[in-house]
Each structure stands twice: as structure tokens, then as C-alpha cells.
Amino acid sequence: MTVARVVHTADRTLTGRQLASLLTPPAEGRFGYRELARAVREALLDGRVALRLRLPAERELATVLAVSRTTVTGAYDLLRESGYAHSRRGAGTWTALPEGQAPTPLGAFHDATGATIDLALAAPEAPASELSAALASAAAELPRYAGTQGYHPYGLPALRAAVAARYTARGLPTLPEQILVTTGAQQALSLALTLLGRAGDRVLAENPSYTNALDAMRGRMLRITPVPVTESGWDTGLVDAALRQTAPRLAYLIPDFHNPTGHLMPQEQRRDLARSARATGTWLVVDETLTDIALDVPAPPPFAAAAAGGDSEQIVSVGSLSKSCWGGLRVGWVRAASRVVTELARVRITADLSGSVLDQLVAVALMDRLDVILPQRLAELRLRRDALASALARHVPEWRWTVPPGGMCLWIDLGRPGASNLAARGLRHGVRVEGGARFGVDPGTHEHRLRIPFTLPEDVYEPAAERLAAALAGAPGRFADPALPDWVA
Secondary structure (H helix, E strand, O other): OOHHHOOOOOOOEOOHHHHHHHOOOOOOOOOOHHHHHHHHHHHHHOOOOOOOOEOOOHHHHHHHHOOOHHHHHHHHHHHHHOOOEEEEOOOEEEEOOOOOOOOOOOOOOOOOOOOOEEOOOOOOOOOHHHHHHHHHHHHHHOHHHHOOOOOOOOOOHHHHHHHHHHHHHOOOOOOHHHEEEEOHHHHHHHHHHHHHOOOOOEEEEEEOOOHHHHHHHHHOOOEEEEEEEEOOEEOHHHHHHHHHHHOOOEEEEOOOOOOOOOOOOOHHHHHHHHHHHHHHOOEEEEEOOOOOOEOOOOOOOOHHHHOOHHHHOOEEEEEEOOOOOOHHHOOEEEEOOHHHHHHHHHHHHHHHOOOOHHHHHHHHHHHHOHHHHHHHHHHHHHHHHHHHHHHHHHHOOOOEOOOOOEOOEEEEEOOOOOHHHHHHHHHHOOEEOEEHHHHOOOOOOOOOEEEEEOOOOHHHHHHHHHHHHHHHHOOOOOOOOOOOOOOOO
């Protein structure tokens, strides 16, 4: 078994009521055995139901759905025959995927001509004038640091203070000692996983979720327990049940304009999840890199601000300037208890000793200008979101999506599986997209989804939608077919 497939084991059981709440009922209102098998299969492929999960006993599910036990038996038989379930005598029925399902293949992506429209990277360009001003400010400050050795494992004091002040202004009192500056949010997450988790530990993660975070968990041999993020967002009851059933060592959440769905977690759910995690001794690693990208609603306060008293002690918040300013800066941070920051810094030293002084000075200057940068960025992203949505509505009207209140992506429902094949054909038509499988905890799920960012200039989306429509229709490709990409952002 490869590392990529060691994600979690089947030690969780769905109750009949839990499964029923995740199924889409038939139009007739009552399940037959074929409709029930279809509903379970769709919930599995959509990530609402996890792989290697024990299904309810036949009698229990029949009672909840008000159908005969024969109906449930027939549905389970169909699921087994088609490869979506397997049974062990005396142990029950477990969800599965048919043989041959595998993760999206990875490879190197390179298009020297620039003819391919890249719709896989959710990262905007830098605000040019503000970046130039920040560079000039950093250049003026740099001589003060040139006479030192240049190593600051915790981060420059000025940047730690600026990040702490921003948390405080957003409703979470924070001291500079509670901030560790990192090389982007990805390093911040990696440090937290390394410190808090060990190979074989269980980690709870949303399904779908940010693919680079999932890969970081797999690379550390953590066992992932998925909880679904559906069209309506999070189900606090399911998350609470997963926490209590599996008592994971840590949980990774993206509550602010969730990547890739765009959902914003309500404050009441944040309080409930913080309380549940505290009860099970679970560390919460909260990814807030998209917090500032609030397009239609006010920017939410930090997740830890919703936690009561001691519930916040085991919350590690991760942020960066990649989305609000520029990914090329590679400046992120962790906000946690000062003792945790000290331990993280010790781990960080083994990775890269310290971050770039120059980059951090640029970051200090940019944070002083966020009140100017963010309104411009948000206005620009709203226009780009509208341009993408309009182009898709014209060229692929059968696709569906919910306009997110923030973030940088549309989570497209194609109406049927086939996103990975469409992504491969799209390259031959000069457009790169990522299928939903890249964001699923389990390979083969979310195959009816695409994640399409709206971070490129507005005039890009009309030709991009035309190319996607041509790829969908099976028209001959006009571009070279490079290998599929090995990373997304």
C-alpha cells in the first residue's frame, strides 16, 4: 500500500439517522432498492459519506427510512456488486470504491508558450504600486539589520507585533509572543502537524479540503477521518460524532470561505466545535488564509475568538499574506499559546532556521497598507467572479454552482462524474482546471466537481469558458497535451 492511500481505517459506524440525513431522496418520496443504492453511491462519490465506513444495520436503516428490510438488503447487494461496498461475515457492510479507482495522476506542468489558461491556481497577482512602495520601505529599513547575523527563528519583532495587533483589532487579544512568522501558511501547517501529530495518529479533516493540506497529512502518515462539507455547509452533529467516536489527535478546519466550497462557518457552529474538540482533547488547526477575502459579508473574527475560556487553549491559527497581498512573498504565521509557539520555533529551526529578513520587512510595510490594499483587491475579485460566472453561464449553462460570499473559487457541479477526464481534455484545448478529486480525502470522490478560481483578469474567462465547452463537447484539441500538474494553490 502506498503512502497516498494510507488515509484512515474503517473504525467508524454511521447510524441509520446519520446516513438518512446525508441521502438525497427520490422524486417519488420513497426509496426503492435501486434508488437507495443510487443515493448511497452518490453520497459516497460526493464525499458526504466516507470510504471504509460501516453502514447501518439493515433493520435499523429500514426503520429510519420507513421501508422494508428487503429494500435495504437489495440496495446493499447492488452496492456490493458494483464495488461500492463490501461485507465481512458478522462484521457488517463497509463503504468502498470499485477496483481501479486511483488518485488523480500527478506530473510536471510546463507551458513555455503561455498559451494555456491556468485555472488551477487560486492566487492573484501582487498589487503592483503597493508592493513597490513596500519594497522601498523595506530597503530603507534593511541597513538596520545588516549588521546582525540575520537569523530570527520566531520572526522579526516588528512583524510579530504587526500580526498580533491585527488579531487584537479583529477581536482576539494577542501578544507578539503568541506569533511565529513562517515561510507561508503551508510551512505553518506543516510545523503544526509535525509538532502535534505522529505517524498513525488520527486527524479530522473536512471533505473536500485544501489538497496541499491533505497531502501534508498523508506525508506524515496521519490517518484522516473525513467529515463532509456539503451544499449547506457543516453538520455540527456529524463533526461532533466524529470527534467523539474517533478522538482524533488534531483537526484541520477552514472555517472562513472554505477552500474549495467557499462556505463561511456560522459563529454558533464555531463555539460548538471548539467545545467538542476541548471535550475530546483534540487540537484544532484553523486555516485562516482566506479570512480577509470577504466579498459579500463582513470579514469574520478569528475562530479562536468564538471559543469560551479554556476551549481556546488547544487552537492553533494559521494565516498568511498570500491571498490578501501576494503568494510570491512567502510570509505566513501561526497564532497560538506562547508555549506552543516556542515548541513550533524549535521544530522550525530544523527546517530552515529562519525566514528572509527582506521579505519580512516587505510584509511589515504591506500590513501597514492593508486598509488600502484590501478594498481594491476585493472590488477586483468581485468583478472577476462575475466575469467567470457570466462566461460559464453562457458556454456551459448545464453546470451549477453557489456564488460564495468570499474566497477565490467557484465549486462547480458538473451534474455527472467525469471531472478528471474533462481536466485532461481541457489541456488539449488550452485550459488547465482541477477536478474535484484533488480536493477529496479519498481518491475517486468529488468526480462531478471542478474548482475554478476567479483570480485572473476578467477578459480571460470568456476564452477559458469557450475552451471548456469545446472540451466538454469532445471537439478535437488544438493544443499540445502537457502532463497533468503536480500541484495547486
